[in-house]
Amino acid sequence: xxxxxxxxxxxxxxxxxxxxxxxxxxxxxxxxxxxxxxxxxxxxxxxxxxxxxxxxxxxxxxxxxxxxxxxxxxxxxxxxxxxxxxxxxxxxxxxxxxxxxxxxxxxxxx
Amino acid sequence: xxxxxxxxxxxxxxxxxxxxxxxxxxxxxxxxxxxxxxxxxxxxxxxxxxxxxxxxxxxxxxxxxxxxxxxxxxxxxxxxxxxxxxxxxxxxxxxxxxxxxxxxxxxxxx
Numbered sequence: 145x146x147x148x149x150x151x152x153x154x155x156x157x158x159x160x161x162x163x164x165x166x167x168x169x170x171x172x173x174x175x176x177x178x179x180x181x182x183x184x185x186x187x188x189x190x191x192x193x194x195x196x197x198x199x200x201x202x203x204x205x206x207x208x209x210x211x212x213x214x215x216x217x218x219x220x221x222x223x224x225x226x227x228x229x230x231x232x233x234x235x236x237x238x239x240x241x242x243x244x245x246x247x248x249x250x251x252x253x254x
Numbered sequence: 255x256x257x258x259x260x261x262x263x264x265x266x267x268x269x270x271x272x273x274x275x276x277x278x279x280x281x282x283x284x285x286x287x288x289x290x291x292x293x294x295x296x297x298x299x300x301x302x303x304x305x306x307x308x309x310x311x312x313x314x315x316x317x318x319x320x321x322x323x324x325x326x327x328x329x330x331x332x333x334x335x336x337x338x339x340x341x342x343x344x345x346x347x348x349x350x351x352x353x354x355x356x357x358x359x360x361x362x363x364x
Binding site: 209240 | 269319322323329350353354360364
């Protein structure tokens with residue numbers, strides 16, 4: 145459950161600009177500001193069910209965008225590369241060839 | 255004109271998965287396979303004007319996606335970083351601190 149929330153938070157971060165203003169408001173209140181469905185419903189004078197449906201549809205849209213554009217996946221790959229590279233340069237004996245190989249691996253990620 | 259074509263080619267590469275099948279077909283024939291508007295019109299049995307309008311609308315959509323997601327801009331920034339980094343590691347005297355600074359700059363690009 146926590147992992148799912150973290151994933152949706154990341155996907156929202158990457159794709160929020162593709163959502164409508166209302167979708168952005170609901171998602172932001174629910175996921176970033178920790179409002180309950182009932183509180184959002186009250187704020188917007190709509191039913192709790194309407195808020196729930198909107199958020200579920202938006203989550204599905206975020207997953208569709210990720211399936212098409214892979215921004216979160218590529219972000220994670222670049223982060224792993226950065227962690228490995230930081231470990232590499234900690235070695236006293238790192239060679240120019242090792243650095244060049246690491247960069248070639250980074251270029252392949254795009 | 256050539257620069258514009260190159261830009262549209264890149265934007266198409268980044269955002270084609272967000273286009274409809276017909277948009278993808280027209281764009282691919284026009285920009286990648288170098289068909290003329292007339293040839294595409296004949297192939298799909300529509301007017302030349304319809305093909306032209308579709309392609310112009312698609313180009314505008316690609317620019318809207320880029321304004322929202324900046325994938326091409328970020329790709330260019332990472333490429334510049336890679337070029338600078340390659341130049342850096344060519345120096346005999348590159349230090350661990352310089353490498354760490356370069357990585358910090360890369361992390362800021364995301």
